[in-house]
Amino acid sequence: MIYLKKISKIFYPKSIALKDINLHIKPKEFVSIVGQSGAGKSTMIKILTAEEKASNGNVVVGGWDITDISQKEVPVLRRQIGVVYQDFKLLQKKTVFENVAFALEVCGISNSRINQVVPQVLKIVGLKDKMDRYPQQLSGGEIQRAAIARALVHRPKILLADEPTGNLDSLNTKDIIDLLLKINEFGTTVVLVTHNKDVVNRIKKRVVLLESGKLVSDEEEGKYIL
Amino acid sequence: MLSSGSRVLKFAFQDFFRNFWLSFVTLTILVLALFSINLLIIFNLVAQASIGAIEDKVNVSVYFKPEITQDQVLAVSKNLQGLNEVKDVTYISSEQALENFKTRHQDNPEILQSIDELGKNPLGASLIVTAKVTDQYTKIMQYLAEPHYDNLIESKNFDDHRLVISRISNLMSKVNTGVVAVALVFVIIALLIIFNAIRMAIYTHKEEIMAMKLLGATNWFVQAPFLLEGIIFAILSVLLTIIIVYPLVGVIQPYVSSLLETNFNLVTYFTNNFFTIFGLELLGAILINLISSYWAVSKYVRV
Numbered sequence: 370m371i372y373l374k375k376i377s378k379i380f381y382p383k384s385i386a387l388k389d390i391n392l393h394i395k396p397k398e399f400v401s402i403v404g405q406s407g408a409g410k411s412t413m414i415k416i417l418t419a420e421e422k423a424s425n426g427n428v429v430v431g432g433w434d435i436t437d438i439s440q441k442e443v444p445v446l447r448r449q450i451g452v453v454y455q456d457f458k459l460l461q462k463k464t465v466f467e468n469v470a471f472a473l474e475v476c477g478i479s480n481s482r483i484n485q486v487v488p489q490v491l492k493i494v495g496l497k498d499k500m501d502r503y504p505q506q507l508s509g510g511e512i513q514r515a516a517i518a519r520a521l522v523h524r525p526k527i528l529l530a531d532e533p534t535g536n537l538d539s540l541n542t543k544d545i546i547d548l549l550l551k552i553n554e555f556g557t558t559v560v561l562v563t564h565n566k567d568v569v570n571r572i573k574k575r576v577v578l579l580e581s582g583k584l585v586s587d588e589e590e591g592k593y594i595l
Numbered sequence: 596m597l598s599s600g601s602r603v604l605k606f607a608f609q610d611f612f613r614n615f616w617l618s619f620v621t622l623t624i625l626v627l628a629l630f631s632i633n634l635l636i637i638f639n640l641v642a643q644a645s646i647g648a649i650e651d652k653v654n655v656s657v658y659f660k661p662e663i664t665q666d667q668v669l670a671v672s673k674n675l676q677g678l679n680e681v682k683d684v685t686y687i688s689s690e691q692a693l694e695n696f697k698t699r700h701q702d703n704p705e706i707l708q709s710i711d712e713l714g715k716n717p718l719g720a721s722l723i724v725t726a727k728v729t730d731q732y733t734k735i736m737q738y739l740a741e742p743h744y745d746n747l748i749e750s751k752n753f754d755d756h757r758l759v760i761s762r763i764s765n766l767m768s769k770v771n772t773g774v775v776a777v778a779l780v781f782v783i784i785a786l787l788i789i790f791n792a793i794r795m796a797i798y799t800h801k802e803e804i805m806a807m808k809l810l811g812a813t814n815w816f817v818q819a820p821f822l823l824e825g826i827i828f829a830i831l832s833v834l835l836t837i838i839i840v841y842p843l844v845g846v847i848q849p850y851v852s853s854l855l856e857t858n859f860n861l862v863t864y865f866t867n868n869f870f871t872i873f874g875l876e877l878l879g880a881i882l883i884n885l886i887s888s889y890w891a892v893s894k895y896v897r898v
C-alpha cells in the first residue's frame with residue numbers, strides 16, 4: 370500500500386528531516402510511527418500527501434508512484450487518503466457538519482449523499498448532537514474527533530493520523546485509539562504518529578521508530594522503548 | 596460540474612456574509628475609490644463647462660464706419676464666415692446699435708438728449724465674431740488688419756479681451772493637464788488600495804485555502820469562490836456608487852447652472868452617458884478585483 374524507498378528530505382540550508390528511509394506498509398496494516406519531537410514523523414506524513422517533495426528516493430502510494438507527481442494530480446492523490454493533521458486544520462468559519470461535508474464537496478459528491486453520509490460518520494465519532502457547532506465551541510477531544518470524522522468521511526483506503534491524541538486525557542485517548550482500531554478492522558490502512566508510550570504498548574501492533582530522521586527500529590507487536 | 600458550480604456560488608455568498616465586517620470594509624473601500632473617480636469626472640465636467648461658458652462670452656466686435664453700407668458689411672461678414680477659424684458672425688445694423696445704445700443709457704437723459712441733438716445716427720453697423728478656439732482670435736485679427744479693410748473698419752475691440760483670452764487658454768490647458776494628472780494619481784492610488792484590501796481579505800483565508808488544498812480541492816475549486824466574490828463586490832460597489840452619485844449631482848446641478856449661466860446639465864450628462872461611465876467603472880472594478888483575488892489566492896494554493 371505504501372512504499373518509501375531510500376527517502377531523504379533536506380530542508381535547506383542544513384536541516385535533515387529524513388535520511389534514507391525504507392519502509393513498506395501493507396494494505397490493512399496498522400503502523401505506529403514513534404520518535405522524539407523533530408525526528409521527522411510529520412515530514413514523512415507530508416511526503417505521503419505530496420505536501421512536501423522528497424529530496425531523494427521514491428514514494429509509492431496505493432500502487433501509484435508519486436515521486437514526481439504533477440500539480441494537477443495532487444488533488445486526486447489527496448482524495449484517496451484521509452489525514453488527521455497535528456494542528457487539525459478545521460475551518461473555523463464552518464460548523465462541524467460543514468467541515469466534514471467539505472471533504473466530500475471537494476470530491477464532487479452530491480448533496481443528498483452528503484446529507485446521508487456525514488451524520489453517519491459524526492455518529493461513529495460521537496458528535497452527532499454537536500454537528501451544528503463551530504470548532505471554537507468544542508472541547509479538545511471533540512475537535513480531534515471532528516478531524517477524524519473529516520479524514521474518514523470519504524472512505525479512504527489509507528488513514529494518516531498525526532498525533533490525534535495530542536493533548537487528551539487517557540480516557541479520551543483510549544476512545545480515539547479504539548476508534549482507529551475499529552476503522553482498521555473495517556479494512557483501512559492506518560498510520561498513527563504518536564508520542565504516547567502507553568498507547569503504543571497497549572495496541573500491540575507494528576511500531577516504527579525514527580531518530581533524527583533515521584529509521585532505527587521496525588518491529589511487529591513492538592513496544593515504545595525510550 | 597453542476598453541483599460544483601452551485602457550491603462555488605454557495606461558498607462565495609457564505610464567505611461574504613460570515614465575514615460580514617471584512618466584506619463591509621472591502622466594499623466601502625471599493626465604493627470610496629469609485630466615488631472619488633466620479634467626483635473627478637464631475638469636477639472635470641464643471642471645469643469644462645465653465646471654460647466653455649467664459650469662452651462663449653469672448654468675441655471680437657468689429658465696428659464699421661457710419662457711411663459703410665449694409666451690403667459692404669455683409670460682404671465682410673461673408674468673407675469672415677469663409678475662414679476656418681470662425682465659428683459664428685452676428686450682424687448688428689446701425690439702427691440696432693443705436694437702439695442698444697439707447698436702452699443701455701436709458702437712465703441717463705443727458706446722453707439721450709445729445710444723441711437726439713445730433714439728428715442722425717452716429718453709430719455704424721458692427722459684426723460680432725466668435726472663433727472656434729480661443730487662440731484663433733489672433734488669426735482673425737490678422738485677417739481684419741489687411742489694408743483693404745482700413746477704410747471700412749472704424750475700430751476693433753479685440754485688444755480689450757486679449758488678456759482674458761490668453762488667460763483662459765492658459766487656464767484651460769492647465770486644468771486639463773491637472774485633471775489628467777490628478778486622475779492618474781488617483782486611479783493608481785485606488786488600484787493599490789483595492790488591491791491591498793482584497794489581499795488582506797484573502798490573507799485571512801490563508802489557513803482555509805491551504806486546508807482546502809490538503810483535502811484534495813483543485814486550484815479551480817479554491818479560486819472560483821473568491822473570483823466570484825470579487826465580481827459580486829464589483830457589482831455591489833458600482834450600484835452603491837450610482838446610488839450616491841445621482842443625488843449628489845442633483846444637488847450640485849442648480850449651483851452649476853446658476854453660476855455658469857449655461858444650459859449644461861450634469862444630471863442629463865450622467866444619464867446620457869450612463870453606460871459609458873458606470874459600465875467602464877464596473878468593467879474596471881471587476882478586472883482589478885479578479886486580478887487581485889487571483890493573485891492573492893495563488894500565493895496560498897501551492898500547498
Ligand SMILES: Nc1ncnc2c1ncn2[C@@H]1O[C@H](COP(=O)(O)OP(=O)(O)OP(=O)(O)O)[C@@H](O)[C@H]1O
Nearest residue numbers: 380384385386404405406407408409410411412413
Ligand atoms: N518547512 C521546514 N523548513 C525547515 N525545517 C523544517 C521544516 N519542516 C520541518 N523541519 C525540520 O525537520 C525536522 C523534522 O520535523 P517534523 O515536523 O517532521 O518533526 P516531528 O517528528 O513531526 O516532530 P513533532 O513530534 O514535534 O511533531 C525538524 O528538525 C524540523 O525543524
Ligand SMILES: [Mg+2]
Nearest residue numbers: 410411412455
Ligand atoms: Mg509532527
